[in-house]
Structure formats: C-alpha cells, structure tokens
Amino acid sequence: MPSAVPRYRPYERRMPLLWWLQRWNYTWFILRELSSAFVAWWVVVTLIQIASILEGPQAYAAFQAWMAQPLLIIVNIVSFIFILFHTLSWFRLVPQAMLPRIGGKRTSAVMTGAPMYVVWAVASVVVACFALGVF
C-alpha cells in the first residue's frame, strides 16, 4: 500500500543562539529590552523600602545599611544607566508611534518629543522635593 501524502514541517530558519551579537542594531535592541529586568529589580527595591518604612525606624535603618553596600550601589548605577536608556529611547519612539497632529498637520518628532523632556524634568524635581522633605 502506498504511503500517505508526506507531512511537511513548516520551514523555520535556524538562528544562531547569539544572533543578537551579530549587529550593533540587534545588540542595542536586546539591551533596551533587557532594561525591563532592572525595572522589575527597582520595583522590588521600592516595595522593600515601603515595607521597611511602615515597619519602623529600625527596619528603615536596616534598609539603608543594606542599600549602602558597595555591590548594591554598583547594581544600582548599572540600573540607572539602563533606565536612562529606556527613558531616552521611549521619548524617541513615542512620537513615531503616536503621530500627533496639530491643526490637521503632522507635528515633527522634535515638537512631540520636547514636551516629554519637560514633563520628565518637572516630575523628577517634584519627586525629589517630596522625598527630601522640601514640601
């Protein structure tokens, strides 16, 4: 008896595991996406910070001593660089995705991007003032 119609597997191009190191564009893309790991890390830090503040002065002091370890400071400097990378690329990408119009005309990327830097600056100053007890 002749065999049935052969089944074909869909063609899949084999990619090397380190495909994202082949071009700088790919590597930047992966680095930008990896910034999200540092976002998750910093949410965890913030939750520990809130819990220690709510628990009392001793726990808060312990949190500060923990944060002052050299290893954690290094991790946080790396986190800061990755998050800045996220911020700058986000501000650059959003105008391309939102395509805002003023009076029926497409606005330029600069016009859409600029207000976000202003909001960023204001937000940072407000948070710093509240955190440091200026308000």
Next chain:
Amino acid sequence: MARRSAESLPWSLFGAGGFMVAFFFPIHILLFGILIPLGLIAAPTHTGMLALVNHPLTRLYLFGFCALGLLHAAHRLRFTLSDMLRLKHLDTLLGVLAYGAALVGVAVTIDLLI
C-alpha cells in the same frame, strides 16, 4: 475605526508602564539607589518618610509606580526571552510566567499599601 485586538489590554498597560518608568524611575534610582547610599545627600528621616508614605496620594502614586512598572517589565521580558533565546515554542509558558509573576507583585503591592 480599527478593531481592537485581544492584545490591547496588555499593550496599553505596557504603554502606560513605559511612561511611568521613563518619567519617574530615574529620579528614584538616582536618589535612593546612588546619591543617598553614597552619603552625597542626607538620608530623609524615618518620621518624614512615614508621613509621606501614609498620605493617600503617595500611596496611589506608589501603587501606579510598582504595578505599572511590573506589568511593563513582564510584557517586555516575555518577548525578549522568547526572541533572544529562541524560545518561541515556549511563548505561552513564558507569558504565563511573566504575567503571573507581575500579578503576584501587584498583589504584594496592594497588600502593602492598603
């Protein structure tokens, strides 16, 4: 009007999280992760921080900070792992793990702030 896809909820949360991270995360890390631990800025007192955290608006802000940050990170990590390590066949599992972990984090946040 374009039809909404099933992805529209995770996608809009991802977008909102992207703005939250872009606007508010740098200053938190700079202050609490670098400048204060290095002793370059005096650490805020416990009394001041407790009063701040106890304010309802601060709690609302901190909830948005943590919840949107987690959902944003989950959405991105899921697709990064699947692309970077060629795990397309595990896409569903990665999605469940990433969003599951984010939802656990959101639950912890709610528990802490309410």
